[in-house]
Amino acid sequence: MSEEQMYRVALGLTSGVGDKLTKILVSYCGSATEVFKTKRGKLLKIPGVGPKTADALLSKQTLLEAEEECTKAEKEGALMLFFTDTDYPQRLKTIDDAPTLLYLKGNANVNAQKIVAIVGTRSATSYGKKITEEIVEGLSHFDSMLIVSGLAYGIDITTHKAALKYTVPTLGVMAAGVDVVYPAAHKGIAGQMLAEGGLLTEYPMGTKPEAPYFPARNRIIAGLADALIVVEAAIKGGALITADIANSYNKDIFAVPGNVGSTYSEGCNRLIQTHKAGIFTSVQDMVFMMNWEKKGLPKAPPLLDLSALSEEEKLVVSLLQQNKEMLIDELSWKSQVPVSLLASLLLGLELQGMIKSMPGKKYTLAQNR
Template sequence: MDQNRLSFLALHFIPGIGDHLIRQLVSYCGSAEQVFKTPKGKLLKIPGIGEVTAESIKQGKPFSTAEQELKKAEKENVQIVFFTDKNYPSRLKQINDSPSVLYLKGNMDFENPKTIGIVGTRQATDYGRERVEELVEGLVAHQALVVSGLAYGIDIHAHKHAVKVGLPTIGVMGSGIDVVYPSSHKEIAKKMMDNGGLVTEHSFGTQPDAHHFPARNRIVAGLSDAIIIVEAAQKGGALITADIANSYNKDVFAYPGNVGQSHSEGCNNLIKSNRANLITSVKDLEYVMNWDAAVKPEKKPEVFLLDNYSPNEQLVLKTLLANNKQLVIDELSWKTNVQVSQLASILLELEFKGIVKSLPGKVYKLVKA
């Protein structure tokens, strides 16, 4: 086991040591391994290091925890990347408060020349979901990487549609890499692994506590060339992400919404206060980002044939056809005699195939036939 990498991870398990102090220690001592070999007197001369922290370093207790963490990462096929590594995302290296360690799972390219963060309210409306779909489809010709936070609403819709149209997409988590939150997004998280994946700064088993999410937003902003707010209330995580992106001198865009509607207030205020560019289509993004206008690939008309689907999918489609083309998932489960957990997976596949659409209230609608 690489002693320097083990030492680096051990630093993260010392109470009271954050990303800034870890950088400080490594910079002063020359390497993470050397930090633990440095005499206590010299450690105390490093800015930010007090008696308690210096003593914790000398005791070296976190090494067993770090060793278990590295073994778990290997077993779970998770990559642990430190800020000194060559494959640490270059965009994050440019911000002062970037994480000193990242846990990665999937097949992702952080150096994609066009990387766009899409965030918004958890209470997404049909208007918001339509804007996401239109935007993501516009990004296909640019082969952009889509970054979001795996949350309900706009975030998960951005991930889903990116997977559907074949764009790479990365979900930044506010929990351990093994704790997908919300749990209902596990299926889409699995699908993201082939062309994208999951990223977090938290160790295995970390629960999705509320204070992790504002910190998570800085990673979304840091990884992206531009942040696009689709729908947002007057307060919330999307606006925090916008403020962070502005502080990083990133371009911020917001879709305008109807006056007087709560989910439009945040976007309208960002535009009104010149904290975001107004966006109505991907053309606005291309203009501000100085991208060459992309030519949209021609879509071939699709023919709806039940024979093109698996037996389970056919059962679901036939049931929807017999019930005015839409049903709540519980009723669909009862009518098909398929458990909700299995049904959710089938419906997700049908969403990717563009035959079924999810609506608020766990309603699923047949969109072709």
């Protein structure tokens, strides 16, 4: 356990410090360690930090709790991923409300080349289970694939079981501590998932599942995925919440159509009807829309050659690929690169012909011009 890791955990345990303020603090101070070594007067000059928060950051009790938390995670074999780490899910780094600290247990590649999330009702029908298995079997023919779901009853656990059957790495995103598998009936499956996939959560060790944690968990599922497939869903429920979040993240969403009179097809049909999801007819059609290649086939060349860029430059280009144009302040916030350093990075990228500066301190990819 490094000192920096302990301080990262301490930020999450500090009263009054949430994910957004954590990013601001690290951006201003340079690291989690430096946040706790900054004097009270300087802390109070940071936006969002009041007297109570500053006092909490200076309390040694939080550091003791963080040390204990790190010890528990280490014993459980859980890896802690902070938002500044290179192993942190890159797809989440561009999302404002992404958690700053994640716990990962297992061997899942959370930055796999292709990530598909499959969600649906807990009261899955035999039709829904059959379709889910067929989808996973179809996805098993593609390289660097990770299949994500929520480890719940119904479509979720059917997804994980099918992934194990067809040897596709699968990740369960949890609404509890990584050491608290819920429902308990899925402990066996969760254990099997660790070899090639794993379990992921934002909640500290020992956290029990509570109702508000499930919608929060859904934003991670939506944020991780390139494509979200809703198999069966009622008009209200977690699957529809996940689809709404995925829409807000500009993700590709597909819904399996069903019988008009079926309760658990009503949600999918509504997504299609309101143009919030494309109609799912087959894995082949979805893959065509995602421009993916099958195993053994040559991959299409990337539009941009990012191989010679630094990690910070790659992140900036990635942000501009997802947003046609961005203000320098917005780029700094989402990349967590200080404006002083970002300005030189942007100049370098512009000289390489990769980006263009625009009036009003805005930037865009050169190919967008």
